[in-house]
Amino acid sequence: MRAKKDTIRCAVYTRKSTEEGLDQNYNTLDAQRDAGENYIKSQQHEGWEILPTRYDDGGFTGGNMDRPALKQLMEDIKAGKIDVVVVYKIDRLSRSLADFAQMVQVFDEHDVSFVSVTQHFNTKDSMGRLTLNILFSFAQFEREVIGERIRDKFAASKKKGIFMGGAIPLGYQVKNRELYIDKDEAKWVRHIFQRFATLKSMKKLLVELEKDGFRTKRYVSGTGKERGGKVANRQYLYRLLKNKIYIGKIVHKDQVYEGLHEAIISQELFDKANDVFKEDRVARGNYTRNRHPALLRGLITCECCDCAMTPSFTVKGRRTYRYYTPTKAIHQHYKACEVGPLPAGEIDALVVGHLKQLITSPEILSKTHGIIQAHEDAPTGFGLEELRKEIKDFDVFWKALGLEQQQRIAELLVESVAVNTDAVKINLRMDGFSTITNKLKGKTDEHASL
Known part of the structure; x- marks a missing residue:
């Protein structure tokens, strides 16, 4: 409970949903503020004092809290600059019950009272809160009814062939x-x-x-x-x-x-x-995606135009040629990106060769062995020598997999592949090596589980 003060600092908040009429010398925001100031003056014997800062939101809906003056008001409350918030009517502060409940919580945390000039209640007692919630429920109900009327009018107008706004089409x-x-x-x-x-x-x-x-x-x-x-x-x-x-x-x-x-x-x-x-082939995207799975789908990007590269293909005669193509080139045209379409087979082979080379390096073998041994279900007696023997079977293991299974392996081992005009950067997942090794060791189900 706030101790009685010689001066009670009062902030007046005003709002109007549209900008219509705000250019007038005396508009609705001025009228709301005058009503709030007059109410505060009537309480001068209690030590109420008007703060000079104006909290006016002209042209902002009460359906959310994305309003500059409201944000400033809440910041000043949290900074301890305000004791009472005065509004002309409750729906000027908010038309959302959830938003208002959030505001009242902030008011309580900083010992701030809330007053509506046309609806007399005190938020500090239970009866005042009950009255406030009832009034606010009606305000939200009114907002929802207005929304339904607008939607109905919108639909009826379109049924009559009337253009109801939005982006004006070319032409x-x-x-x-x-x-x-x-x-x-x-x-x-x-x-x-x-x-x-x-x-x-x-x-x-x-x-x-x-x-x-x-x-x-x-x-x-x-x-x-x-x-x-x-x-x-x-x-x-x-x-x-x-x-x-x-x-x-x-x-x-x-x-x-x-x-x-x-x-x-x-x-x-x-x-x-x-x-x-x-x-158009694009209309059959799901079919072609299943027929032509891509090893690096979702993993490869173009550094040249800072966009993803998506799998694409073309058919010449009986042969299918697969590519990774920058989305910028797809959305605009191939000349829009210096990298352009890249043969998927060459990029895939480069990544797989890079994987094999790194996996068989002493440093990676040592780190992978450490990761395996750190797991609770680590195989007993599985040392570095045993790991080297298993890794030697990588080529056989890879060729035995289907394309979709190979893609799953790539998701486990590859963090990202970045391509520019003169280089391919491959980033790997260290924690993925233990999963692959467990697959090789037979710690999980058959290849289909990959």
């Missing part, structure tokens, strides 16, 4: 919440659909678009930052080619409705372009 501009065709951008949209339907290759289209000087749509985000204006990548084109808004449709979840806006391309061109995806 359109928005005026009064209506989509209007941007003639210059619409030319690019038609060109992209036509060329993809002709080339039937995302990679070729990406290269062609970059040569033609195409850049993604420029726009200003809600935070005022300029976005876009970049070279297109695979994901960007995929979303564009799949967007039914270009054929005059509005999509809401799984439902497609006739839009109020004008289409940029015909249904025929849209279908022709999207039929290409049905022929």
Whole structure:
């Protein structure tokens, strides 16, 4: 319980969910603060004093605690600068019961009281807490009802074909919440659909678009930052080619409705372009992944462009050629990365040879033997000489495994493989050697358990 003080420091917190009207000389935040200051003045006989610091959150939702003024308020409470927090109404502080409970806990820990000007209660007694929780439960219920109404209105508007905001698609501009065709951008949209339907290759289209000087749509985000204006990548084109808004449709979840806006391309061109995806190998990713497992899947990266390298393949005649390809080259085009696709067989052989060389070195043998002996189930009488004999069988052991089993071994032994234009860096897992040796020694089940 706080000892009675000559001065009780009071902070007024204000909030408004939107920025609408905040540019006025006297706005809702000013009105909330005046109400709080008047209440504090009415308690001057108790020693209440208004702190000059303003804690105003304009344009921030009460559904979370990610608000600059609220964060400053909580920091000042923890620093012992505040005795009472005053708000106009409880939902100005928060609309989330869980968040508010977290705030009240901080208030209690630092002996801070909470006052609502329009809802009189004291958080220091049990009845006040009960009243507060009831009021707050209604505030959260109101927020959930408002959310349901917004979602229902959103769905109903889309059903009528109305564009309900979000990122403005290439080829359109928005005026009064209506989509209007941007003639210059619409030319690019038609060109992209036509060329993809002709080339039937995302990679070729990406290269062609970059040569033609195409850049993604420029726009200003809600935070005022300029976005876009970049070279297109695979994901960007995929979303564009799949967007039914270009054929005059509005999509809401799984439902497609006739839009109020004008289409940029015909249904025929849209279908022709999207039929290409049905022929594309990428659509059969799960099948090819199972047919062509990769030893270093998830382990190999490209240092040149700081991205992962993913297994890929091509078929010429009856032969299949496997590669590790930087994801940047896949998402943009092969010229975007200096490393480019690397033959998987050569990289795999290099890693396996490196493993064998290190495993058979005296230093690694000694460390591996130490790891084995440190285990509770270490085999008795299994010295360095016995370990050397077992390691000699590595080639036979490796060849006897299937590709998926070899991949499991690589996961046990290899930490990472980093590739650049002139070197391959291989980092190994020391603790994985004991697991492999136990497999060789027959300490676990058959190879299928690897």
